[in-house]
Amino acid sequence: KGIIFDVDGTLLDTVEIWVTASSRYVRSQGLVPEPGLDESLFSMSMEEAAVYLSAHYVPEKEPHRIVEEVNQMLVRYYREEAPLRNGAAELLRWLQQQEMPVAAATATDEPLVEGAFGRLGIRPFFQAVFTCSQVGAGKKKPRIYQRAAACLGTEPGETLVVEDALFALQTAKAAGFLTAGVAERYSAPEQEEIRSLADLYGQDPADLLKKLRETEREE
Numbered sequence: 587k588g589i590i591f592d593v594d595g596t597l598l599d600t601v602e603i604w605v606t607a608s609s610r611y612v613r614s615q616g617l618v619p620e621p622g623l624d625e626s627l628f629s630m631s632m633e634e635a636a637v638y639l640s641a642h643y644v645p646e647k648e649p650h651r652i653v654e655e656v657n658q659m660l661v662r663y664y665r666e667e668a669p670l671r672n673g674a675a676e677l678l679r680w681l682q683q684q685e686m687p688v689a690a691a692t693a694t695d696e697p698l699v700e701g702a703f704g705r706l707g708i709r710p711f712f713q714a715v716f717t718c719s720q721v722g723a724g725k726k727k728p729r730i731y732q733r734a735a736a737c738l739g740t741e742p743g744e745t746l747v748v749e750d751a752l753f754a755l756q757t758a759k760a761a762g763f764l765t766a767g768v769a770e771r772y773s774a775p776e777q778e779e780i781r782s783l784a785d786l787y788g789q790d791p792a793d794l795l796k797k798l799r800e801t802e803r804e805e
Contacts, residue, residue, distance in 0.1 A: 588740035589681060590731055590763075593692035593699055595750035595770040597674045597791065600702075603663050604628075605772060608635055611656050612643050619643075632656060665701035670708070671768075673792025678711040680795055684802075689734040690715040691747070693725060713737060725754040728761035735763075746786070748794070752776040755783055768794060 595601040603610070608627045609619040620642075627635040636649035636656070644652065681688055688711055692699055696717050703709040714737045716730050723729040735745045747758035750770035759765050767784035768791065769777055781787045786801070788794030 587744040588687045588689070588735060588738035589746045589748060590689050590691050590734045590738075592747075592749040592751070592754065593690055594694055595671075595772065596748055596768050597671060597678075597690075597708075598702060599669045599671045600664070601750075601770060601772045603660065603668070607656060607660070608639065611639065611652070611659060614655075614659065615644055617643055660698055661701060664698040665705060668702040668706075670706055672790045673795055675706070675708060677791045677795040677798075678708055680799075682711055687713055687738040687740070689713050689738055691725075691730045691734045692716070693718045695719060725749075725751070725757055728757050728763075731758050731761060731763055750780075752780050752783070755780060759783060766794060 591597055593600075594604065605628060606624050609624050612619040612623065627638060630638070632653055633649065636652040639652050640647055640649045647655075678688065690699065690712050692715070694717065696715060696719075699715055699717070700709065703712070703715070714734065716734050716737070718724045718730055721730045721733050731745075731747055732742070735742055738745065742762035743764070746764045746766055747755070748766040748768060749755045749758065750768045750773055752773065755765050755767055764786075765784045766786040766788070767780035768787075769780075769789045773780070786794065786797055788797055
């Protein structure tokens, strides 16, 4: 009776910007990043990565300034470049035709999501956008899904959570939600586990739309 979508890697093809943010920033400063920089810093918080970048690349800049500049880079990317995944607009349009209420649940800050959604013309499909910072918990806890379902007026057992990350699907599943997994190239090692865990699975939003249509016909 309701659907909650993750954003990055599920509806938007934006995982790469987060994976390569450090090297992109270094290049924006006219410098050459060391091999493996992104892999080394990806598990760090933005503040921790900024300390490293300040020490190794731009010692004239304090870490807080680097964080500000990286955030500005991300805002520009979402407002000007962030692309939809294949079939995402068609999926959202079809759900609207089915009068299915839809919300977004994302770890990405609201200005970035709203900037991309507005430019891409998909914001009207969503009743609300919930972020982890807004609800005060990441996706290892079900709070964001519970808040989104409450907004939609649906119970967990009748609400489908669509994610590309295994840990997020595990959280939603454990909280009693229906789940759909979407393949994403950066989470390839988790795909078999995602496929086996999820109630529904698609290679991309277009494939997920096909599966949903098949489910509707069966009913």
